[in-house]
Amino acid sequence: MYPSREVVGDVTMAQSIKCVDMHTTGEPTRIVYSGFPNLTGTLLEKRREASEKHDHIRRRLLWEPRGHWDMYGAVLIPETEHVASGNADMGVLFMHNDGFSMMCGHATIALGRFLVDAEEPVFPGRKRLRLNRDNSMVQLNLHVPSGILEITVPILPSGKSDVSRSVSFLSVPSFATGMSVPIPLPEAYRWPELGNRTSVTVDFSYGGAFYCLIDVEELGFPDRLVKPDLGRTSHATKLLKAAINANPSLTEFAKHPDVDQAGYLYSVMIVDAEQKHPTRIADGSFVGEETGLCFFANQQIDRSPTGGCVAARIALAYAKGDLALGQRWLYHSILSKSHAGIGGFAGSVAEVLPRAAKTVSPLGNSPQVRVRVEGQAFYTGMYTVVVEEADVLGKSGFVLNPMEGSRNGG
Structure with a gap:
């Protein structure tokens, strides 16, 4: 107490x-x-x-x-x-x-x-x-x-x-659940940058939570993540996430075989494979790199490259055959990218687990891997959080968020 x-x-x-x-x-x-x-x-x-x-x-x-x-x-x-x-x-x-x-x-x-x-x-x-x-x-x-x-x-x-x-951790068993999945977008779920399109194509993967991964141009932003418009990308990913959650045929892509409480879409990760810092991989310790912008929970923006999604992205790359056991990939956030790659997370397949006895994803018996994620914290x-008994506003907190509107914690 x-x-x-x-x-x-x-x-x-x-x-x-x-x-x-x-x-x-x-x-x-x-x-x-x-x-x-x-x-x-x-x-x-x-x-x-x-x-x-x-x-x-x-x-x-x-x-x-x-x-x-x-x-x-x-x-x-x-x-x-x-x-x-x-x-x-x-x-x-x-x-x-x-x-x-x-x-x-x-x-x-x-x-x-x-x-x-x-x-x-x-x-x-x-x-x-x-x-x-x-x-x-x-x-x-x-x-x-x-x-x-x-x-x-x-x-x-x-x-x-x-x-x-760097500190590192080995992830929980991680696996891809969907590759190149078409997402139909009814009119209520479309954002301006789509143009005349009525669907987008995404991947799904699990790294302790379920992530939807979409290329930045597929989302409708041809300028990629060079100077991202956080308001517009937030609006687009919010509608995409809502469209996925509203479609019963897509729930299988965020279903865990063992952990019921993990069975929901946690995040949308915008991926930009063209945003790189070659000087960061000049020593040959990484086989590649990319940048991402992660919106999770209620459109919260992750400043870091998102460790759980690094596990999910590594599992997806392994399932696609793009990454082999032990090969390291460097992941940037928009913050680390803007600081010459400082703060990027390294990810690699540390272990390939035996095939599961039961189907774990719509892909069939998808390979499960444990991913090593490396980064630094400061x-x-x-x-010390204190509450004065008369403090009505501070007791439960409140938010004034320009992208979400005003909320009161009550």
């Missing part, structure tokens, strides 16, 4: 939640390590309880006046069924502008650093972490709603994380 009342100056605060703020290629993660209400059951049951009973706290943490429409958060859950069995070292719930998500790659990279640096009261399993002395790396297993992620964190002789090297601050 909440810690005891805290006093700031002469003002008594009713509740406090302690956080550390980090960013991964500009995408924020507000890590809650103390003060979130106790949750019960399995991690998925805790996710449901958090959504049903404590969503006002999510809004308080992420929305204004403490955050903004594109803020992201993660709540540490020290006790889960996989932590109890020894299969994981820590659990986590992810939060975005519209609820609690199943997977988040950029936050996983930040959490890897934070947990290695954390003291034992915050991370009870800190002393059990596995150290590889040959490469000065520590491995830990993070229990997320979509499964278990294996995180590898470089460390210094002091035992703290080495910020000069600390930006320490934050």
